[in-house]
Amino acid sequence: MSVHRRPGSALVAALVLALTTVAVPAYAASGDSKLEPELRAQLAENRSTTFWVVLRDRADLGPARRAARDERAARVYRAATEHAARSQAPVRALLASRGARFTPYWIANTIRVTGDARLAAAVAERPEVSRVLADKVVPLPKLTPAATLPRVRSGTQNAEWNLARVQAPRVWDDMSVRGDGVIVATVDTGVQYDHPALAASYRGRAADGTLQHDYSWFDPTGLCVDGVPCDNAGHGTHTTGTMVGLDGDHAIGVAPGARWIAAKGCESHACSTASLLAAGQWIVAPTDRAGNIPRPDLAPDVVNNSWGGWGFDPWYSQIVDAWLAAGIFPAFSNGNAGPGCASAGSPGNYTAAYASGAHDAAGAIASFSSRGGGQDDTVKPDIAAPGVDVVSSVPGGYASFSGTSMASPHTAATVALLWSAVPGLRRDVATTRQVLDATATDTDDTSCGGTPADNHVYGEGRLDAYAAVSGARQPSGVLIGTVMAEGAALSGATVSVSGPVARQGTAGADGAYRLALLPPGTYEATVTRYGYRATTRTVVVDAGETARLDATLDPAPVATLTGTVTGAQGPVAGATVRFAGTPAATRTDADGRFGLTAPTGRYDLRVEPRDGCDGVRTRGVDFTADMSVDLTLPAHRDAYGYSCGATTGGYAEGTRRLEPDVPDDGTARIDLPFPMTYYGHPQSAAWVSTNGQIAFGGPETAFTNLAIPDPLPPNHMISAFWDDLYVDELGGIYTGIGTDTVVIEWRNVRFYGDPSQRISISVVLGRDGTIAVHHRGLQGALSDGGSATIGIENADGTDGLQFSYGAGVVSEGGGVIFRPPGAPGPRVLGR
Numbered sequence: 049m050s051v052h053r054r055p056g057s058a059l060v061a062a063l064v065l066a067l068t069t070v071a072v073p074a075y076a077a078s079g080d081s082k083l084e085p086e087l088r089a090q091l092a093e094n095r096s097t098t099f100w101v102v103l104r105d106r107a108d109l110g111p112a113r114r115a116a117r118d119e120r121a122a123r124v125y126r127a128a129t130e131h132a133a134r135s136q137a138p139v140r141a142l143l144a145s146r147g148a149r150f151t152p153y154w155i156a157n158t159i160r161v162t163g164d165a166r167l168a169a170a171v172a173e174r175p176e177v178s179r180v181l182a183d184k185v186v187p188l189p190k191l192t193p194a195a196t197l198p199r200v201r202s203g204t205q206n207a208e209w210n211l212a213r214v215q216a217p218r219v220w221d222d223m224s225v226r227g228d229g230v231i232v233a234t235v236d237t238g239v240q241y242d243h244p245a246l247a248a249s250y251r252g253r254a255a256d257g258t259l260q261h262d263y264s265w266f267d268p269t270g271l272c273v274d275g276v277p278c279d280n281a282g283h284g285t286h287t288t289g290t291m292v293g294l295d296g297d298h299a300i301g302v303a304p305g306a307r308w309i310a311a312k313g314c315e316s317h318a319c320s321t322a323s324l325l326a327a328g329q330w331i332v333a334p335t336d337r338a339g340n341i342p343r344p345d346l347a348p349d350v351v352n353n354s355w356g357g358w359g360f361d362p363w364y365s366q367i368v369d370a371w372l373a374a375g376i377f378p379a380f381s382n383g384n385a386g387p388g389c390a391s392a393g394s395p396g397n398y399t400a401a402y403a404s405g406a407h408d409a410a411g412a413i414a415s416f417s418s419r420g421g422g423q424d425d426t427v428k429p430d431i432a433a434p435g436v437d438v439v440s441s442v443p444g445g446y447a448s449f450s451g452t453s454m455a456s457p458h459t460a461a462t463v464a465l466l467w468s469a470v471p472g473l474r475r476d477v478a479t480t481r482q483v484l485d486a487t488a489t490d491t492d493d494t495s496c497g498g499t500p501a502d503n504h505v506y507g508e509g510r511l512d513a514y515a516a517v518s519g520a521r522q523p524s525g526v527l528i529g530t531v532m533a534e535g536a537a538l539s540g541a542t543v544s545v546s547g548p549v550a551r552q553g554t555a556g557a558d559g560a561y562r563l564a565l566l567p568p569g570t571y572e573a574t575v576t577r578y579g580y581r582a583t584t585r586t587v588v589v590d591a592g593e594t595a596r597l598d599a600t601l602d603p604a605p606v607a608t609l610t611g612t613v614t615g616a617q618g619p620v621a622g623a624t625v626r627f628a629g630t631p632a633a634t635r636t637d638a639d640g641r642f643g644l645t646a647p648t649g650r651y652d653l654r655v656e657p658r659d660g661c662d663g664v665r666t667r668g669v670d671f672t673a674d675m676s677v678d679l680t681l682p683a684h685r686d687a688y689g690y691s692c693g694a695t696t697g698g699y700a701e702g703t704r705r706l707e708p709d710v711p712d713d714g715t716a717r718i719d720l721p722f723p724m725t726y727y728g729h730p731q732s733a734a735w736v737s738t739n740g741q742i743a744f745g746g747p748e749t750a751f752t753n754l755a756i757p758d759p760l761p762p763n764h765m766i767s768a769f770w771d772d773l774y775v776d777e778l779g780g781i782y783t784g785i786g787t788d789t790v791v792i793e794w795r796n797v798r799f800y801g802d803p804s805q806r807i808s809i810s811v812v813l814g815r816d817g818t819i820a821v822h823h824r825g826l827q828g829a830l831s832d833g834g835s836a837t838i839g840i841e842n843a844d845g846t847d848g849l850q851f852s853y854g855a856g857v858v859s860e861g862g863g864v865i866f867r868p869p870g871a872p873g874p875r876v877l878g879r
Contacts, residue, residue: 082179100160266334269312283354288308334347377460383396389420391755396429404431436454523592542554547569582649610644621638715735724817734813756840795825838853
């Protein structure tokens with residue numbers, strides 16, 4: 049039996065750092081609360097396993113951020129390594145005394161350990177230990193081949209569409225800027241270092257053609273033969289080509305004058321925790337191929353990360369923070385889990401990361417491109433870049449692929465162009481972000497929230513390399529200042545200026561802010577922070593000068609907003625009502641009523657239902673005093689026209705037992721007694737998985753649940769309760785045949801991660817195309833759906849209707865019915 053992971057709720061798919069645990073009597077109570085449930089399940093199955101020890105303290109990187117640009121990486125390395133050695137010492141001593149195999153890391157304060165249950169329990173008892181977690185991997189996004197054959201065009205006037213779209217050839221020709229002097233790095237599957245489009249720009253190749261791979265290539269698991277760079281998946285060679293690729297006069301890269309280095313953070317089509325951490329560490333302080341003699345003076349300027357998972361999880365945040373402190377620009381893909389809202393993946397959805405969504409040749413957002421918001425409802429993606437049918441290098445040739453993996457390298461390489469054109473910007477990540485944001489082409493799409501200029505579909509807009517570089521090269525000045533409140537520095541305040549250009553910055557922990565590269569002129573500067581009254585002042589910025597504008601904010605008065613939220617079926621219970629971009633949020637009660645107390649101000653009031661049958665609603669409010677607002681949510685339909693709603697049709701039992709081929713991750717085929725139309729196509733057979741799925745295209749056994757729709761397999765299925773389930777001798781799968789219905793029932797099946805928890809699930813397939821799902825026999829916290837996916841999806845994962853993903857919306861005896869367009873009206877009783 050394979051060791052499974054427990055699918056996460058809105059978490060990185062296979063890198064989730066669990067924050068909740070379930071008690072198991074075998075361990076002492078104080079340490080048990082730190083042990084991830086999945087790890088406990090693994091330790092129960094195996095005498096020894098690999099796990100991660102996460103310590104509480106983090107290194108202070110503040111001094112590194114304030115150091116001179118070329119000293120920042122060295123300061124980060126010194127601060128992080130010294131802190132790790134000091135804070136990890138007691139745990140390392142314990143592990144050494146037990147003879148355990150372990151590897152300490154400094155980029156994040158964590159230790160990788162191989163040991164048994166007793167060792168894990170002993171480590172968890174240590175006061176400096178925060179959590180003890182299972183070892184995991186993150187799958188790379190599946191590359192989607194292009195609809196047309198790849199081609200590599202010659203000359204800047206006949207550039208591939210993606211290069212022309214971001215206006216890279218204009219930067220090369222009009223400004224003679226190609227990225228020279230800048231080092232870009234990639235954390236990916238590796239790179240074919242001698243590819244004709246990449247060989248000349250590899251930093252490990254000297255001018256005379258000799259090769260020295262130390263400090264330019266890192267393979268932490270040693271998969272590539274003799275320490276020579278390789279790419280056994282093709283993903284990394286493609287993304288690197290989009291950054292710097294040039295084969296003679298055939299340009300495929302945005303910054304063909306930049307040089308590249310690479311860390312193989314992904315062993316193949318998946319990336320282990322150990323390799324991603326080791327790669328992140330190497331980016332700050334590159335080493336020789338054996339991982340020795342670190343040299344932070346050889347750290348790259350930009351690092352591209354075309355990998356990630358689903359939902360928000362802070363597991364990689366220490367690495368991103370270290371990169372920022374070192375002045376390394378962190379470019380990430382935003383994820384391929386669109387078109388649903390709130391589908392941006394980690395680490396791209398971190399506020400500190402700069403994430404790219406994907407658009408096509410016409411500038412339209414790709415359906416697969418994940419939507420925001422991000423951490424704390426920040427705008428995500430940050431920007432949109434070409435990501436559909438992108439031609440680039442692959443081992444042995446060229447290919448066209450689609451994905452936000454293809455979009456992020458455009459952004460990373462644009463940073464290389466910027467820093468090459470304006471050396472004063474190098475290592476100034478905050479100002480570089482301001483330039484990218486301000487020069488992006490605004491694209492209106494508020495379907496997932498935000499404004500026409502800054503939204504959760506296109507972010508700040510579509511990437512424009514020419515506008516970014518030309519804007520940064522203009523005569524400019526700087527605006528600095530300090531934000532105060534009640535006699536103390538106020539961190540986190542937003543300073544927005546409008547005038548010749550629009551820019552925005554954030555006050556740091558000391559209340560200080562800095563807006564650079566402002567064209568000379570008069571600006572209106574507005575300073576805002578949640579909980580305080582905004583203030584607006586006029587300031588003049590002169591070329592070559594530094595202007596100063598300090599601000600003092602007064603606390604805002606508090607008021608209460610009340611109202612009722614209704615949907616197509618009446619009052620909506622459990623909906624989240626929030627002021628977007630603030631911590632002010634509440635939930636509706638059983639009658640759809642809410643009360644929200646917050647500081648007064650101008651807000652976007654956003655209502656998000658707890659399930660996918662109703663749509664999201666956003667409304668601007670001038671919240672100046674106590675007031676009442678009632679909102680009606682639109683019905684949610686997928687592109688095909690399916691809708692859903694609660695049903696009281698009752699739980700239906702099967703009568704004939706099915707025997708899956710294996711009890712764990714097994715399937716059984718059934719023939720349907722009538723053709724059931726599903727997304728417009730009649731289905732005559734179905735494959736029932738032990739993991740709560742009904743597939744129509746063939747057997748599917750994935751236990752790692754995803755948000756839907758998603759082009760990643762599995763597709764073409766009904767997720768009645770997609771989770772890591774197991775059919776033991778106390779449970780079973782049953783079917784029942786009626787005149788116009790087919791029943792499929794998972795009766796008393798258990799959760800793999802915790803055998804004490806069980807659930808029963810019933811699906812009724814109707815001749816009319818309706819799909820009714822009911823749940824009962826809920827035993828344990830997992831049975832509320834907090835780690836499951838419920839919904840339907842079409843054959844290629846481009847359309848679907850998600851009822852829930854990682855949300856505890858399942859109740860005893862509750863049900864949901866999915867209806868195709870034209871099906872009979874709802875059979876419902878309230879919500």
